[in-house]
Structure formats: structure tokens, C-alpha cells
Amino acid sequence: MSDAEHRDNFIVDIIERDLARGRHDRVVTRFPPEPNGYPHIGHAKSICLNFSLAQRFGGRCHLRFDDTNPEKESMEYVEAMKRDIAWLGFDWGEHLYFASDYYEWLYDCAVALIEKGLAYVDSLDEATMREYRGTVTEPGRPSPHRDRSVEENLDLFRRMREGEFAEGAHVLRAKIDMSAANMKMRDPALYRIKKAHHYRRGDDWVIYPLYDFTHCLSDAKEQITHSICTLEFENNRDIYDWVLENLDLAPYESGTRPHQFEFARLNLSHTMMSKRKLLALVEQGVVTGWDDPRMPTISGMRRKGFTPASIRAFADMIGVAKNNSLVDLGKLEFCIREDLNDVAPRVMCVLNPIKVVIENYPEEQTETFDAPLFPADVGKPGSRDVTFSRELYIERDDFMKDPPKKYYRLSPGAEVRLRYAYIVKCEQVIENDAGEIVELRCSYDPDTKGGKSTRKVRGTIHWVSAHDAVDAEVRMYDRLFLAEQPSEQDEVNPASLTVLEGKLEAAAPSLEATHLQFERQGYFVHDPDGTADRPVFNLTVTLKDSWAKQTKASAPEPAKARPKPKPQEATARVVDPEDQAAADALRARHAGLDGDDALRLVREPRLAALFEAAAGAAPTHTAELAKWTVNEVAAATKEQSELAFDGPALAELVSLVADETISTRAAKSVLAELVEKGGSATAIVEAQGLDRMGDDALAKTIDEVLAQHPVEVERYRAGEKKLLGFLLGQVMRAAGGRADAKSTRQLLTKALG
Ligand code: ATP
């Protein structure tokens, strides 16, 4: 994504304002992780924000390790962070820093504060010190050591550094205000004694600076302009400012000292994000490591098949807010689907195989079909050979011995289309002694070769030829936690990993692509555990959001509309004469049908069947029905082989639009519900109150809105015509989606005079 496409946010506004009024002449941001674990998707949000702000304003972003907690930090984590930031597509150039390199300087800064009488060594034990701090409603009390002389403080602090005292014996505190309303300002600790080995400084130090002291000073040293952190640090901002304002630091290259700004951290549903808790999952062996594909770490997501572009798109989609909220995991999955749709070639893989023998297909014979790697709407060329032979595998789920009425797959005596190949019919079911189905005996119809026949069959299923299928291990992942906001007490989802023995079509392993789409199943990526003989695949994401059904609110709002597929060049298009004949026949039966719509229908028997049933119920709206079927229904039910609604339901919906009972927009939301749950269009319209507002009701709403915004109305009438957009928006909102934009605009303009 280019910088220009990034959405604006309040931090962009702040920076623009700062640049406009000359507070800074450049933009320098930083990403300041503590190397105590692998970076996760929350870090990714902050990385994307800091680096893209720098890019946008032609500045730079530093990578600084905030390594002041010796016990938990290590070089392994530093390396993981560097690798993952680079993988996400960002570059800190030569600006790699470590707070631990500043220890000497920080020590000098602390001494300077003591000399100014602004810091003192306190010797209260931790519990007493907490008690002295007071509460939100009560001021704190000064420690008996608060008035130690500068000399005594200097001496004690030096001896702290020299290792003379035990841990906890003393701390260095800022001398600010024990009755400050902001409790953080009640003499915060700046240094503590910690006799621990540091992964970079070894045993050089036995005192370590705390975050509130280290962070602002590191920002100052690096001439950071905008120090962006998460909301939990809002109250720490006063300390940040206090420290920088009370030390006589070298003049700032960029004119002014750094300032801190806060944004809401990312909270993702069904995801635990704290590094401490993630470490526990690794240490307890709940997952296989930091890069287990179920982990929300960047390395886990990479192994699961997420792309850098999808994570950046997600960061951009969720934006930057000032209020904490919970983002649904569905949004992240939406972003990866969007990314992979255009790049992952389609292949067939049977995940839960059952053997099929085509009895009337000669034993030694095989034939190959040319199957496209991408569907037409992706607009990419390429195909692979798919072999057909007497013995095949199909998905166990695609067969039912006693199917319910609306089962659109294979069952005894029923026909189904094998994608790209033939229509087959189930002749016999072979079971073992335990009553388990072990094999299906089918016949094929040689006249239906190539998947072209328009004969109405129950559905189309994927399959793989047994004679050259590749055995593949397929790791199916599901969310690690079922709880929406998991805590450490929550059980891990027992179905978070299921390992399947898949049968993969022969051409798949050698395709040059990082990701594959297993048709009807999902997007998959090679796992490094795989070998040439035995590939291993990880499920990146399913094709549909199977969870959205359960939590309705999670349907993601796309950041921007998908680009429309490019229409194929009319001259380059070769229409199969058989298709053309079938389309002509369809148009002869249904007056007014568009030629392209008819072709689409005959090529997709599933859609044709629905259309025919709908046209039967609403014979006067066939042209609209065809359009709805090939555009909206096709898109909304892309990966479904059985529909939750029938032709008459669609006919009802299209009639509601045609007689202007509901708007097209409302109709799309009704369709979404039909696709998901079935039912009747009229009932959904009533339940959702979608009936379009009549002019009288609309006029009343407009009057109400204008009465609520007298100032804007006056300004509009005085010539500020731009305000029409604002008022229109207010009316549309007040109408709750039931107003038609065009007539609202007309009525509103009229009402405004
Ligand atoms: P955790 O609690 O997961 O260990 P942290 O905040 O302690 O996270 P740091 O390594 O100290 O992790 O954070 C580095 C940067 O990443 C900080 O600027 C922090 O604000 C940011 N960050 C961490 N978690 C999130 C999140 N969930 N959303 C946005 N930014 C985050």
C-alpha cells in the first residue's frame, strides 16, 4: 500500500499542526520494544503506525530496544524483533539503538537531578512506600528521607551503583509532589537496585533505570519529535514532561523536545497478547513455540501464511483511535483473504478422503483436463493439468447415505458434477463390517466431459485422482481460545489444531506460489516441516468467515471496496458454441434477459437452477432476477454448494426492489441474511424495518433534523453550500437506512429553500 493510501488519523493531524506552526522541522518517531518476547500483532500495529508516519512525512523511525529489565531480556528476542519488522516491510536504516547503551548518560542525568535537589534516595521498604503514596482520594505523605541533603543523596546513589546495598534497600525517586492529583507524580521511582546479569551489559550495572526515566531521556537523546505510545501511559506523560523540562539537555536539533502522544492499543478478540502470557504458553508446551501458527506473534502468523501486506492492510483498516475497543479477529482474516484471493492458485485437495470407483471407466485409462489456476474474476491466466482416472477420492462430507431434502452433493442414486470433469452418479455404497462407508461405486456420463454440460445436478464437488494423488499432511487451525477475551484461566480450544491426511492433486506441489487455495476449503501455505516427498500445509484462513454466523457483529467493514474485476475484452472472448446455444435458449424462454447474464447462468448450473425457480415465481421480473442472480447471489454464495434459500425467496426479494418497497442497499442486506439463514424476504424486511421511507415520513425526519441544527441551517442559507453534505448525512442517519439518498437530497434541498 502506498503512503498516500494510508488513512488519516488524529496523530497525522497533530504532526501536521506541529509542522505548520514550526514546532519541529522534521518528523522522527521510534518503535521502542522491550526484548522480552516475540513481537505480536499488537506490536505490528504500533510498528506500522510509527514507521508509516515517518515515511509519510519524509522523516525516520528508530528501532530502540527498551532493555532495562535485565532478567527477562535476551538477544534471541532482539533478533526476532529485527527479523519481523523487516519482514513487515519497514527499515530503520542505521537507526538501531539500545537504551542499555545510554546507562552511563542516564546515570549522569540522575546525578544532575540530585544536584538540583530534584531527586532523592529513599530507603522505605516497598510496602511502606506504597502506603505513603496515599490513594486517589487522599494525598500522599512525604517519606522521612525526602529531605536528605544533596550530598547525602549523591553519596548514597554512588554507593548504590557500586553495589554496596542489597536489592530493595534504596531507590532513587524524583522529588515532585506527594499530593499531586496524578498519582504517578507522587515522587516516582527512577532507579532501583537489581543485581542481575544483563544480556548486553553483563555485570557492569547493579542499578537499573526505570521506564519513566529511561524512555523520555532516550527519546530526547535520539532527537525524537513524536513519541507515540499506548493509552496506559497517559498519566506517565506528566513525568515525561517533568523530566525533560527539569534537565538542561543539549539543544534539540529539531528545535523542540519530544512530546508524547497516546493511542488505543490493539485488543483482538479471542487473542491473548501480553508477552508474559504468550511466554507461558510456550513454556508450558501448550503451543510448539513462539512461531506456532496459532500464536498471535508475527512469526506465528507468518508460518500460518499471513503476508506482510495483509497485516499492514489490517493495521490501516482498524485505524488509530483514542478509545480502547475490541477488534474482531474476523477483520484480520478478512484482510488475508483479500490479499490471497488474487495470488493463490486454485487446486483440489481432498482433506477427508473416501474412495470412489467409476465402474464404467476403463481400468488403465487416464485423461487430463485443463483447469484454470484462477477464477475469471481474478483476471489472471494460467492452468494446470488435472488427471482423471477410474479411482478417485472425494470428500467424505460430500456424500450422504440418507440425505436431507436439500442436500446438494452426492447420495445413492443421485448425480453430482466432478469439477472440470464429468457428472457421476452413485450406484452403490460399500461398507465394512462395522457399517462404515469405505468405498463408493459410481458411473460417469461420458457426454458431460469438461464440466460443460448444463444438465441440472445436485452440485459440483472437488475430487482427486487416486493414481497420482500426493499424500500431504494438512494442519487445520482454529482460534486458540474460544473465549472472546481469554484470560490465563481459559482453556485452549481443543480443536485449535487438527492434523489431516490429505490427497492433493499431483500438479499442486510444483506450482510456483507461496500459497494455494484448496478449492472449497481455504488458503494454505507450505510449512517448513514438509519434505519433497511429503508436503505439509498449514491452513492460513478458511474461504468464508465461519465464525461470523455466530457473532453477527463481526462482519468486517472493508477499508475500501474491492476493485471491480476488469471486464474481458469483447474481441478476445471466445464463447463456447454450446454455451451460446444454451444461453439463446434461455433468453427465448425468458424475455428481456441480458445476453451476458444468460451466458453466466448457463455456465453455472447452480445459479441457473436458482434463476429458473425464481423466474417461475416472478415471471414479470426475469431480467432483474438474472442480474441479481449473476451479480449479488453469485458473489454472496461463491463458495457454497448448497443454498439456504430458494428461488421463490429470491423472487420475493427482487419484487420488493422492483416495486420500490425497499432500496437496493436494503435488499443487499436482506440477501446477506437469506444467504446466512434462509427464510422469507418479506419477513426479514419487516424484522429489520427496512421498508423505504415514504416522502411524508422523510419530510418529517428532515424537519426534525433541521430543527436540531439551526446553526448549520443558517450558515447554509447564508451561502455555505458545502454544509448540504453534513445535513444530508444527518438525515440519512436519522432515517436509519430507510431513506433513499436521491429523494432525500431533493427533499432536503427543497426544505432548505
Ligand atoms: P506486552 O504487554 O504484550 O508485553 P508491551 O507493551 O509490554 O506489550 P513493549 O515491547 O514494551 O510491549 O512494547 C513496544 C511497543 O509496542 C510499545 O510502544 C507499545 O505501546 C506497543 N504495543 C504493545 N502492545 C500493543 C498493542 N496491543 N497495540 C498497540 N501497540 C502495542
Ligand code: MG
Ligand atoms: Mg511489557
